[in-house]
Amino acid sequence: MAQPLSAERLKRAYRQMKTIREFEERLHVEIATGEIPGFTHLYAGQEAVAVGVCEHLDDADYIVSTHRGHGHCIAKGCDVDGMMLEIYGRADGLCKGKGGSMHIADVEKGMLGANAIVGGGPPLAVGAAIACRNRGNGKVSIAFGGDGSCNQGTVFEAMNMAVVLKVPAIFVIEDNGYSEHTGASYAVGSKDIAGRSRAFGMAAEKCDGADFFSVYETVGRLIDSARRGAGPATLEAKITRFYGHFEGDPQLYRARDEVKQQRATMDCLKNFRARVTQEGRLTDADLDAIDTAVLAQIDAAVAKAKAAPPPAESEITTDVYISY
Amino acid sequence: MAQKSFRDALNEALHLEMERDPSVIVLGEDVSGGAGGTSGNREASGGIFGVTKGLLPKFGEHRVIDTPISESAIIGAAGGAALAGLRPVAELMFADFVGVSMDQIFNQMAKFRYMFGGKTRCPAVVRLAMGAGMNMGAQHSQTIYALLTAVPGLKVVVPSNAYDAKGLLIQAIRDDDPVMFFEHKALYPRKGEVPDGAYTIPFGEANLLREGEHVTVVAIGRMVVFAEKVIDALAKEGITCDLIDPRTTSPLDEETILESVENTGRLVVVDESNPRCSVASEICAVVAAKAFRSLKAAPRSVTAPHSPVPFARELERAYVPGPTRIEAAIRDVMQD
Numbered sequence: 056m057a058q059p060l061s062a063e064r065l066k067r068a069y070r071q072m073k074t075i076r077e078f079e080e081r082l083h084v085e086i087a088t089g090e091i092p093g094f095t096h097l098y099a100g101q102e103a104v105a106v107g108v109c110e111h112l113d114d115a116d117y118i119v120s121t122h123r124g125h126g127h128c129i130a131k132g133c134d135v136d137g138m139m140l141e142i143y144g145r146a147d148g149l150c151k152g153k154g155g156s157m158h159i160a161d162v163e164k165g166m167l168g169a170n171a172i173v174g175g176g177p178p179l180a181v182g183a184a185i186a187c188r189n190r191g192n193g194k195v196s197i198a199f200g201g202d203g204s205c206n207q208g209t210v211f212e213a214m215n216m217a218v219v220l221k222v223p224a225i226f227v228i229e230d231n232g233y234s235e236h237t238g239a240s241y242a243v244g245s246k247d248i249a250g251r252s253r254a255f256g257m258a259a260e261k262c263d264g265a266d267f268f269s270v271y272e273t274v275g276r277l278i279d280s281a282r283r284g285a286g287p288a289t290l291e292a293k294i295t296r297f298y299g300h301f302e303g304d305p306q307l308y309r310a311r312d313e314v315k316q317q318r319a320t321m322d323c324l325k326n327f328r329a330r331v332t333q334e335g336r337l338t339d340a341d342l343d344a345i346d347t348a349v350l351a352q353i354d355a356a357v358a359k360a361k362a363a364p365p366p367a368e369s370e371i372t373t374d375v376y377i378s379y
Numbered sequence: 380m381a382q383k384s385f386r387d388a389l390n391e392a393l394h395l396e397m398e399r400d401p402s403v404i405v406l407g408e409d410v411s412g413g414a415g416g417t418s419g420n421r422e423a424s425g426g427i428f429g430v431t432k433g434l435l436p437k438f439g440e441h442r443v444i445d446t447p448i449s450e451s452a453i454i455g456a457a458g459g460a461a462l463a464g465l466r467p468v469a470e471l472m473f474a475d476f477v478g479v480s481m482d483q484i485f486n487q488m489a490k491f492r493y494m495f496g497g498k499t500r501c502p503a504v505v506r507l508a509m510g511a512g513m514n515m516g517a518q519h520s521q522t523i524y525a526l527l528t529a530v531p532g533l534k535v536v537v538p539s540n541a542y543d544a545k546g547l548l549i550q551a552i553r554d555d556d557p558v559m560f561f562e563h564k565a566l567y568p569r570k571g572e573v574p575d576g577a578y579t580i581p582f583g584e585a586n587l588l589r590e591g592e593h594v595t596v597v598a599i600g601r602m603v604v605f606a607e608k609v610i611d612a613l614a615k616e617g618i619t620c621d622l623i624d625p626r627t628t629s630p631l632d633e634e635t636i637l638e639s640v641e642n643t644g645r646l647v648v649v650d651e652s653n654p655r656c657s658v659a660s661e662i663c664a665v666v667a668a669k670a671f672r673s674l675k676a677a678p679r680s681v682t683a684p685h686s687p688v689p690f691a692r693e694l695e696r697a698y699v700p701g702p703t704r705i706e707a708a709i710r711d712v713m714q715d
Contacts, residue, residue, distance in 0.1 A: 117463055151496030158494035167462050168495060172486050178455020179487065185404070185456060186463035189441050196459075209482070212452035219447055374497030375531050377555040379583070379630050 060271075065337055068110055068267060070345045072102040072324055074135060075126040077353045079298075082125075082142065085357060086302045092144050095156045098126035100265075100297035103323035104229050105130035107270025108197060108290070111278045117165045117183040117196040119176035123296070124169025127199050128159045131166040139356040145363040152366040153374065174207025176200065177226060181213045184222035184287070193282040195223040203234030205248050211255075217287035218256040224287040225277055226252060229264060231296045236308045252289030264294030265321040268330065295321050383573040385538075385566045388545035389430045389506075393468065395577045396552045397438050400466060403552060406444035407453055407470030407506075411435035414445045427472055428508055428567050450476045454483035454505060458557070461503040462491060466552055473519045474507035474561060477526065488557040489532035500555040504548075510563040510601055510651060511699050517687035520695075522600070522651040525658050527559045528628040534558045534582055535629040539603035541571035543626055546580035553579065563601040563651075583630035587639075591619025594709050595639040597662055598624060598649040602681075602700060606649050609705045618713060628658045636662060637670050644675035645712045649705055654682040676715030679708045 060068070079099035086095055098105070101123075109118065109130035120127035128138055133149060141148030142156045149159055160168035167183060170176045180198035187194040204210055205228050217224040228249075234242045245251055249259035258280065262273040270292055277288035295317045299306045306314075331337040383391070397403045410431040412424025425432030435443040446453050450471060457469035471477065477484065484505065491501045511520040528535045534556050538544040544562070551558040588603065589596075589610050598606035603624045610620045621639040625632055640646050646666050650659035659680035666678055681700045689695050 117459075119459070149496065150494060150498070153496050154494040160491075160495040160499065162462060162495065162499040167459065168491065170487075172482055175455075175482060175487055178452045178483055179459030179462065181452060182456035182459025182461070182465075182467070183463040185406075185444070185460050186465050189404070189465070196463075209451045209455065212447070212449035213455065215447055216449055216452045216456065220444065374493050376534070377492065377500055379534075379556075 062337060064110070065331055066341060066345060068106055069327055069342060070349065071106045071130055072267065072327065073345055073349045074352065075102045075105065075129045076324060077349050078125060078129060078135065081353050081357060083298060083302065090361070091142060093155055095142065095302045096123040096300065097296070097298040097302060098123050100317070100321065101229055101231060101294045102126055103267040103270050103327070104227065104264045104292045104294060105199070107267050108227055108274050110271060111275055112165065112195070112197070114163065114165050115192065116194045117167055117180065117187070118199060119167045119180045119183070119197070120169040120199050121176060121201060121204065122157045122169065122171050122173065123201065124157065124159060128161070128166055128169065132164045133159060133161045133166055135352060136356045136359055139360040140363055143360040143363065144365060145360060146366040147363055151370060151374070153370070174200070174204045174209040177210045177213035180224050181217050181222060184217060184224035185220065188222045195225060195278055195281045197225045197227055199227050199229065201234070202228065202230040202232070202239035202243055202248065205251070206234070206242055214252060214255045214257065214287070214289070221286040223281035225274065225281055226287065226289040227274065228289060228291050229294050230291060231294050233296070233300065233308065235300045236304070238308065249289055249291040257287045257289060259289035259291065261291045261293065264292030265323045265326055267323055267327050380572040380574055382570045383541055384568050384570050385541040385544050386429055386568065388541040388573045389548055389562065390432055391573070392545045392548040392552070393431060393434060394437070396549055397434065397442065399577070402464065403466045403468065404442045404444060404460065405431055405434055405468045405470070406446055406456060408446055408448055408472055410470055411443055411445055426470060428564065430506070431470065450480035451483050454480040455487065457503040457505065458483055458488035458491070458501060461488070461501045461557070462499060466502050468504040468506060468552060470506045472508060474509040474523055475518050475521050477507065477523060484527065484533070485530045489530050492556070493532060501557050502555045503557045504551045504560055505558070506560045506562060508564050509561045510565055511688045511695055512565045514690060514692060514695055516690045520688035522683070524559070524561045524628055525652050525656060528658060529656070532557065533629060534627065535561070536582065536627050537561045537600045538626060539566070539600055539624050541569065541573050543580055543586065545573055546578050547626060549577055550579040550582060554582070561600065565601050569604070580626065582627045583632050584626070585632035585635040586624040586626055587621060587635065588624055589620060589622035591621050591643070593618050593643055594620040594645040594647055594712055595636065595643045596620045596622050596647045596649065596709065597636055598622065599628065599658060600651060602649040602651055605700070605702045606705055609702045609709065613706065613709060618709065620709065633665050633669070636666065640666050640670045641673045644673050646674070646678040647705070647708045647712055648678070648680045649700055650680065650682045651700060652682055653685055654680065655685060657682055676712045679712050681705050681708045
């Protein structure tokens with residue numbers, strides 16, 4: 056069994072979750088000003104999943120992400136300033152302003168990209184898992200996806216191929232209740248995502264996505280098995296998103312007060328704080344200090360992004376090829 | 380120099396590159412074949428066209444990967460493996476199956492480097508068997524390199540002979556960008572002189588196969604074989620042609636084509652694809668825009684008609700551009 060997390064590790068996990076939360080809460084405010092171009096899909100509410108998974112990983116493990124990718128990027132170690140610059144479309148953004156919110160990547164960190172095609176990532180994760188298997192280094196490849204993605208054929212293909220090739224791929228399905236503007240209870244025919252994955256011949260477990268410890272411990276078992284050569288697995292995390300499909304989504308499909316209630320009962324940060332303070336592992340003061348530091352970090356990132364220059368027009372045709 | 384088939388030249392390229400670089404892997408349906416079969420023959424196929432023969436016994440199952448029939452996952456796995464530092468060569472079997480894997484080709488591997496701000500590479504090769512002439516019907520016979528030539532981020536290779544096939548495939552595997560490698564099915568058995576060792580042919584450098592005065596003929600893939608025959612016959616009548624094989628449609632060696640047209644003043648492009656938005660129409664457009672004053676005649680293109688590939692022998696024979704139509708086009712362009 057995994058050792059209980061040290062105080063330092065707990066602080067780190069909290070800081071990661073808090074960073075994601077404040078990053079997204081601030082974007083929610085800034086997007087309303089019209090300064091940020093394009094489509095943005097916020098991850099607020101789901102932080103415990105990204106962090107609960109990525110706390111098991113290092114730079115040599117891979118993840119692929121989704122259109123709702125900011126949380127996965129931060130959890131995997133992408134630079135927060137670089138991400139903010141990218142979302143603002145700035146020259147010094149993590150992707151030089153050419154990717155945007157839906158394409159943030161940092162391959163050096165094992166972050167193989169957010170992905171604007173629902174279901175686009177899992178086949179890529181299988182490829183990265185082949186690389187891990189062939190290197191024999193015990194590394195794993197994680198495919199994050201939502202309840203919507205798990206109705207895409209590409210995900211079924213990827214799951215089956217991962218089982219056939221017995222590669223260390225973990226499919227993390229974050230069921231946030233909605234595939235865009237349609238309920239998962241309608242769109243997921245079997246209502247049982249883990250059960251579907253099991254039918255492909257892999258281990259699959261469910262966890263409470265609002266509880267960091269539930270995610271961390273459950274996926275930890277699956278990742279450990281994959282590192283030891285047991286092949287792929289699926290984690291189904293029940294969770295909610297605190298905002299719409301995209302910023303500006305009026306969310307007419309959600310009951311009045313749904314989000315208010317979920318913020319009261321399904322907030323991973325509150326849950327984490329309650330547990331670690333009750334158990335005497337961290338104090339409120341420890342966590343408050345992190346909150347203050349994170350807010351300052353996000354303030355600084357936004358200020359930097361607002362002041363930064365856009366990419367030069369000559370950048371349009373660079374980076375299409377390495378040589379041409 | 381040894382005579383080798385187009386198929387064996389490709390096979391040799393794969394053997395050589397897999398020996399040279401342990402990060403090269405091959406994946407696809409039946410690339411070795413026999414997994415899960417009852418005969419126990421673990422290399423029951425070696426690729427449906429035999430191009431991947433002998434790889435499994437030499438390099439093992441971790442590098443020669445038989446996949447389920449899951450084209451999106453095959454191409455996606457190639458893209459992901461390439462991002463993660465391998466050099467995958469994915470076999471799509473029939474080029475027509477681009478239809479079920481298009482997202483992974485044109486939204487994913489083609490765009491990674493750009494979307495990620497130039498901070499990654501995706502050295503994946505996708506091998507696609509193309510072309511009509513074997514009565515395989517409308518979903519196993521298409522010539523669709525134009526679809527992928529139109530996509531920024533992809534390189535597109537269409538070899539016409541065994542020597543080029545080997546050198547271009549080695550180049551494709553060593554190249555750091557994603558490469559779509561089209562192999563005409565009718566060329567697989569055709570032999571040519573092929574050296575034993577490894578060599579590369581750079582992309583974007585056309586091959587000037589014949590030199591003449593009157594007409595510039597640009598032919599692609601299998602069409603080069605027909606064009607050579609026609610041009611050699613016409614030379615006896617005193618009609619002489621430059622024959623240019625672009626070898627890659629992306630990048631396209633416009634310079635060689637334009638230089639030739641500046642000398643001849645006449646252009647015929649031979650392309651097995653459907654005519655609209657084709658490489659043929661692209662080359663005609665480039666010449667019209669950039670060598671207009673050199674033209675003595677309107678450019679001609681010889682392509683398949685705007686129809687799916689028909690099945691019946693008689694229909695398919697008429698569908699594929701052949702020597703008769705190429706000759707007619709060359710004679711016609713001489714009349715203007």
